[in-house]
Amino acid sequence: MSVLVYTESENGKFKKNAFEAASYAAEVAKQMGTTATAVSFNANENESLGNYGVSKVLNISNDKLTTFNAKAYASSIRQAVEKEGAKVIILSSSTDTKYLAPLLAGYLKAGYVPNVVAAPESTAPFTVKRTAFSNKGFAFSEISTEIKIVGVSNNSFGLHENKTTATVESFDAAVSDADFSTKSVEIDKVVGKATIADADIVVSAGRGMKGPENWGMIEELADVLGAATACSKPVSDLGWRPHGEHVGQTGKPVASNLYIAIGISGAIQHLAGVSSSKVKVVINSDPEAPFFKAADYGIVGDAFEVVPQLIEKLKEFKAQNA
Amino acid sequence: MKILVCISNVPDTTSKINFTDNDTKFDTAGVQFVINPNDEFGLTRAMWFKEKQSATVHIVTVGDATVEPTMRKALAIGADEAIRVNAVPTDGFFVAQQLANIVKEGAYDLVIAGRESIDYNGGMVPGIMASLLDMNFVNTCISLDVDGTSATALREIDGGKEKLATSLPLIIGGQKGLVEESDLRIPNMRGIMMARQKKLTVIEPVDAINATQDTKFTKPAAKGAVKLATSVDELINLLHNEAKVI
Ligand SMILES: Cc1cc2nc3c(=O)[nH]c(=O)nc-3n(C[C@H](O)[C@H](O)[C@H](O)COP(=O)(O)OP(=O)(O)OC[C@H]3O[C@@H](n4cnc5c(N)ncnc54)[C@H](O)[C@@H]3O)c2cc1C
Numbered sequence: 001m002s003v004l005v006y007t008e009s010e011n012g013k014f015k016k017n018a019f020e021a022a023s024y025a026a027e028v029a030k031q032m033g034t035t036a037t038a039v040s041f042n043a044n045e046n047e048s049l050g051n052y053g054v055s056k057v058l059n060i061s062n063d064k065l066t067t068f069n070a071k072a073y074a075s076s077i078r079q080a081v082e083k084e085g086a087k088v089i090i091l092s093s094s095t096d097t098k099y100l101a102p103l104l105a106g107y108l109k110a111g112y113v114p115n116v117v118a119a120p121e122s123t124a125p126f127t128v129k130r131t132a133f134s135n136k137g138f139a140f141s142e143i144s145t146e147i148k149i150v151g152v153s154n155n156s157f158g159l160h161e162n163k164t165t166a167t168v169e170s171f172d173a174a175v176s177d178a179d180f181s182t183k184s185v186e187i188d189k190v191v192g193k194a195t196i197a198d199a200d201i202v203v204s205a206g207r208g209m210k211g212p213e214n215w216g217m218i219e220e221l222a223d224v225l226g227a228a229t230a231c232s233k234p235v236s237d238l239g240w241r242p243h244g245e246h247v248g249q250t251g252k253p254v255a256s257n258l259y260i261a262i263g264i265s266g267a268i269q270h271l272a273g274v275s276s277s278k279v280k281v282v283i284n285s286d287p288e289a290p291f292f293k294a295a296d297y298g299i300v301g302d303a304f305e306v307v308p309q310l311i312e313k314l315k316e317f318k319a320q321n322a
Numbered sequence: 323m324k325i326l327v328c329i330s331n332v333p334d335t336t337s338k339i340n341f342t343d344n345d346t347k348f349d350t351a352g353v354q355f356v357i358n359p360n361d362e363f364g365l366t367r368a369m370w371f372k373e374k375q376s377a378t379v380h381i382v383t384v385g386d387a388t389v390e391p392t393m394r395k396a397l398a399i400g401a402d403e404a405i406r407v408n409a410v411p412t413d414g415f416f417v418a419q420q421l422a423n424i425v426k427e428g429a430y431d432l433v434i435a436g437r438e439s440i441d442y443n444g445g446m447v448p449g450i451m452a453s454l455l456d457m458n459f460v461n462t463c464i465s466l467d468v469d470g471t472s473a474t475a476l477r478e479i480d481g482g483k484e485k486l487a488t489s490l491p492l493i494i495g496g497q498k499g500l501v502e503e504s505d506l507r508i509p510n511m512r513g514i515m516m517a518r519q520k521k522l523t524v525i526e527p528v529d530a531i532n533a534t535q536d537t538k539f540t541k542p543a544a545k546g547a548v549k550l551a552t553s554v555d556e557l558i559n560l561l562h563n564e565a566k567v568i
Binding site: 296 | 333335336339341348359360413414415418440441442443444445446447448449450451452453454458459460461462464474477478479480481482483484485486487488489497498499502503504531532533534535536537538539540541542545546548549550551552554555557558560561562565567568
């Protein structure tokens with residue numbers, strides 16, 4: 001009857017969201033008087049999940065599952081759910097887990113609530129708080145099926161250290177050819193750089209940058225801060241930046257600790273994607289730009305003057321605080 | 323190829339969000355409803371298949387009679403027929419079961435849904451539908467080509483994109499990228515006139531579970547005023563000492 005958590009990894013290494021989902025699972029397990037079991041795929045250092053309150057890890061080690069495959073992963077996790085008799089399943093909110101979770105919900109006839117931002121309000125009835133209306137509201141959702149699936153919003157619950165000894169078992173989930181009826185052919189991905197989904201800091205820029213040739217300073221600022229780069233929708237529509245960087249209602253959500261918006265007006269559709277970020281900083285030449293109303297800090301000024309200064313000063317700051 | 327496009331009827335993206343009945347219901351007063359933006363990209367891609375690969379395109383919406391103006395808009399854009407499942411869509415699992423029934427009955431080859439609806443942001447309907455029907459499924463789909471029964475799709479992943487090979491029958495959760503925004507269609511007068519004549523079938527829902535219920539809504543707490551820094555030094559200082567984010 002344990003709580004089962006899917007822990008995402010890449011090249012054997014757990015992602016930060018795996019530890020956050022594990023922290024959440026441990027909290028739910030505590031509330032329900034049970035334990036948290038993780039399921040991992042080809043992961044190293046499975047014991048590290050014990051730092052976040054997981055007491056058992058089912059590690060699936062299978063070469064066929066090196067690359068994420070939604071159906072094959074969902075079918076494997078379902079077998080782990082059945083083995084453990086789990087009644088609650090926790091996942092993160094990465095693009096892959098949002099692909100996987102509804103498949104799992106369908107297979108298990110389980111109610112699924114995504115975008116959850118806090119520990120359950122209660123576990124009987126099982127009620128969680130989630131964002132809705134593109135972050136303009138919150139809903140309290142009650143799940144009434146026997147098995148319940150919760151998708152935790154990135155960076156909302158946070159990492160909670162809770163040292164336990166995790167026993168690691170290898171788990172042999174059966175996968176069939178039918179599980180691979182949708183196959184990965186090619187992955188085109190920026191490597192070695194923080195992505196919008198899991199970066200602590202995101203540096204984002206809009207049409208105020210005037211053209212793609214001016215993105216050098218945005219990338220440099222992101223480099224100094226170890227941040228991911230992002231943009232507003234018109235910027236990706238104009239082809240100045242790749243589609244995957246577009247933030248907002250029709251683009252990616254950002255739930256970083258720090259979001260720096262440069263030359264972005266702050267239209268409501270853009271704000272929908274950033275309101276889960278903790279601290280928002282706006283640099284805009286127009287003091288009336290709507291983004292200032294949603295921001296925590298700001299500088300009214302020309303980005304072409306402010307950003308180069310910010311890069312220099314941050315370099316000094318980093319050198320001093322290294 | 324027989325295509326079904328799932329259309330969700332959602333508040334216009336600039337709508338003010340309010341709640342009534344002791345914060346248990348979304349307040350629709352004064353709200354303009356539109357085709358869910360993610361579905362609009364899918365509908366336009368379906369039109370492309372219709373024109374270039376002679377597909378037939380049906381649309382489906384789960385909703386009461388108030389969703390019909392949005393459905394007529396989709397017909398005016400060029401869909402051939404519409405189906406309305408006469409039920410209030412309160413839960414994603416419920417909606418997915420209703421849609422799965424329509425897909426099965428209509429023997430569709432390709433089902434195009436949006437990645438998520440911009441009202442409840444569940445992002446679950448296409449995936450649940452796929453598992454209930456055991457159909458192939460691609461989520462966050464940003465490009466789709468079909469050749470016979472083979473399909474090639476691109477999907478967005480964190481930090482990039484992935485190319486997938488799959489086959490029909492297929493369900494996708496689509497979004498911007500499926501077509502360029504400049505290719506989105508606005509219904510013209512002729513389309514609007516023709517839409518009035520097109521078939522809109524109303525069918526009653528099948529028995530289904532409601533897996534979740536929203537019991538209460540709240541709005542985010544009002545935010546304090548922005549702190550404007552007069553210099554870059556001051557900003558760095560605030561971010562380091564006050565916000566503690568650098
Ligand atoms: C259905 C729908 C969905 C949408 N979804 C999204 C979405 O997901 N994401 C999104 O971003 N948008 C979305 N939009 C578009 C959105 O409404 C805005 O058009 C868009 O966010 C504006 O982008 P921007 O701020 O970069 O450009 P602009 O509106 O052109 O603003 C540029 C800003 O830069 C400032 N600026 C100019 N020069 C400088 C300078 N030298 N230094 C500093 N500042 C300067 C200006 O003061 C201005 O505030 C959507 C729209 C619709 C209708």
